[in-house]
Amino acid sequence: IQTRASLSPRGGLEEAAGMVPLPVSHESATTANIKAMKETKALVVDTGTGHFKCGFAGDLWPLYVVSPTFRKPTWEAGSNQRETLVGKELQNSSIPSTPISPVRHGTVVDWNSVQDVLKCIFKAEMKIQPEDHAVLMSVPSLCSTTEKGKYAEMLFEGFHMPAIHLAYQSHLSMYSYGKTSALVVESGHGVSYVAPVYEGYILRNITGKVDYAGLDITYYLMKLLNESGNTFTEHQLNTIQDLKEKCCYTSLDLQQDLSLPVEKQQVDYKLPDGHFITVGKERFLCAEALFKPVLFGSQQQGLLQLTLTCLKKCNADVIRKMLGNVLLCGGSTMMEGFAERFQKELATMFPCDCPIIAASPQRKAAVWIGGSILASLNSFQDLWVHRYEYEEHGSTCIFKKCF
Numbered sequence: 001i002q003t004r005a006s007l008s009p010r011g012g013l014e015e016a017a018g019m020v021p022l023p024v025s026h027e028s029a030t031t032a033n034i035k036a037m038k039e040t041k042a043l044v045v046d047t048g049t050g051h052f053k054c055g056f057a058g059d060l061w062p063l064y065v066v067s068p069t070f071r072k073p074t075w076e077a078g079s080n081q082r083e084t085l086v087g088k089e090l091q092n093s094s095i096p097s098t099p100i101s102p103v104r105h106g107t108v109v110d111w112n113s114v115q116d117v118l119k120c121i122f123k124a125e126m127k128i129q130p131e132d133h134a135v136l137m138s139v140p141s142l143c144s145t146t147e148k149g150k151y152a153e154m155l156f157e158g159f160h161m162p163a164i165h166l167a168y169q170s171h172l173s174m175y176s177y178g179k180t181s182a183l184v185v186e187s188g189h190g191v192s193y194v195a196p197v198y199e200g201y202i203l204r205n206i207t208g209k210v211d212y213a214g215l216d217i218t219y220y221l222m223k224l225l226n227e228s229g230n231t232f233t234e235h236q237l238n239t240i241q242d243l244k245e246k247c248c249y250t251s252l253d254l255q256q257d258l259s260l261p262v263e264k265q266q267v268d269y270k271l272p273d274g275h276f277i278t279v280g281k282e283r284f285l286c287a288e289a290l291f292k293p294v295l296f297g298s299q300q301q302g303l304l305q306l307t308l309t310c311l312k313k314c315n316a317d318v319i320r321k322m323l324g325n326v327l328l329c330g331g332s333t334m335m336e337g338f339a340e341r342f343q344k345e346l347a348t349m350f351p352c353d354c355p356i357i358a359a360s361p362q363r364k365a366a367v368w369i370g371g372s373i374l375a376s377l378n379s380f381q382d383l384w385v386h387r388y389e390y391e392e393h394g395s396t397c398i399f400k401k402c403f
């Protein structure tokens with residue numbers, strides 16, 4: 001047992017206030033900051049590989065869901081000048097640009113770009129002054145101490161935020177279901193996790209992680225479609241992703257679906273140029289990749305195998321508790337039929353334990369929603385790390401109050 005979850009989120013949104021109590025008498029907290037914080041709601045930010053989700057504590061859904069792909073106009077290559085084209089600007093821009101992803105497989109690989117993208121979201125989209133708001137930020141569940149320090153540095157030194165809290169994504173996902181013990185099975189855009197949380201403690205030493213998720217399914221779907229005679233390229237990934245989300249599904253019985261007459265497998269999908277393509281067995285074959293990543297060339301374990309490996313490291317009591325609370329989280333678990341297939345396969349692996357799978361319709365934003373609940377609890381408010389504490393003690397106060 002490695003990590004403490006400080007609070008139960010039960011009763012969460014009723015308590016929602018979103019206001020942060022203040023260290024009124026401390027010298028280094030400026031009066032302006034204190035006044036501003038009193039009047040503002042805390043922010044909640046989840047920096048995923050595919051989307052940054054931002055909004056205000058106490059809300060039911062993130063107000064801003066923005067691709068973090070940072071585009072540097074091509075004509076600027078070589079210059080140090082940064083041009084942040086994110087969100088609406090990015091969609092509306094016709095400037096030739098090179099896409100840069102600052103988060104890969106859930107891990108920040110380019111802190112400057114993450115900061116630029118967030119700055120853009122705060123200022124251009126949310127129209128807020130970050131120095132006036134406390135922020136609860138999600139961090140990957142197997143995040144290193146150094147990375148936690150980098151998050152704190154960015155928020156306090158880059159954005160001058162008055163107070164912050166960092167929380168593991170698996171914890172937050174679990175809170176979105178109102179649970180304190182669960183097996184969190186999370187698959188997003190670039191990374192998937194199986195994280196056991198027992199009575200509030202995340203068992204990080206047996207948490208399983210694999211570096212594939214929705215993006216890999218999208219690439220695999222493109223490959224399958226091209227093998228069927230199409231000529232999609234990487235520039236059309238957004239279209240393929242849309243096709244995946246609208247037309248694809250996880251088969252409950254692969255052999256049975258494969259033996260269906262072709263017309264029953266097929267649906268038409270309208271491309272952005274108005275033409276239609278017919279998609280057949282690719283619809284369910286692509287979804288197999290989460291169970292057999294070898295299909296797209298990965299040697300890592302499939303999601304079910306990862307779950308089994310994780311559970312095998314738990315004692316019988318914990319296994320029972322975990323199997324009674326399997327929580328599906330992240331966008332890729334939204335694939336139609338995924339929950340049913342996962343349930344079926346898990347029940348075959350553990351026939352005596354009757355696994356119970358929960359799949360909330362909001363699970364795509366489970367991390368963010370859990371953060372929104374946590375940050376708005378009255379009992380949480382002492383766990384904000386204020387800037388004066390950070391200035392005095394450095395990152396140690398983060399580890400004390402957050403993890």
Ligand SMILES: Nc1ncnc2c1ncn2[C@@H]1O[C@H](COP(=O)(O)OP(=O)(O)OP(=O)(O)O)[C@@H](O)[C@H]1O
Nearest residue numbers: 048049050051106188189190191214330331332335
């Ligand atoms: N209905 C759907 N069917 C299939 N896939 C879906 C569906 N809805 C969303 N997705 C996929 O979920 C992924 C995004 O999930 P999510 O927002 O949880 O990821 P993220 O938090 O940005 O990334 P990560 O957690 O991996 O760092 C995308 O690949 C998207 O295509």
Ligand SMILES: [Mg+2]
Nearest residue numbers: 048049188367
């Ligand atoms: Mg995520």
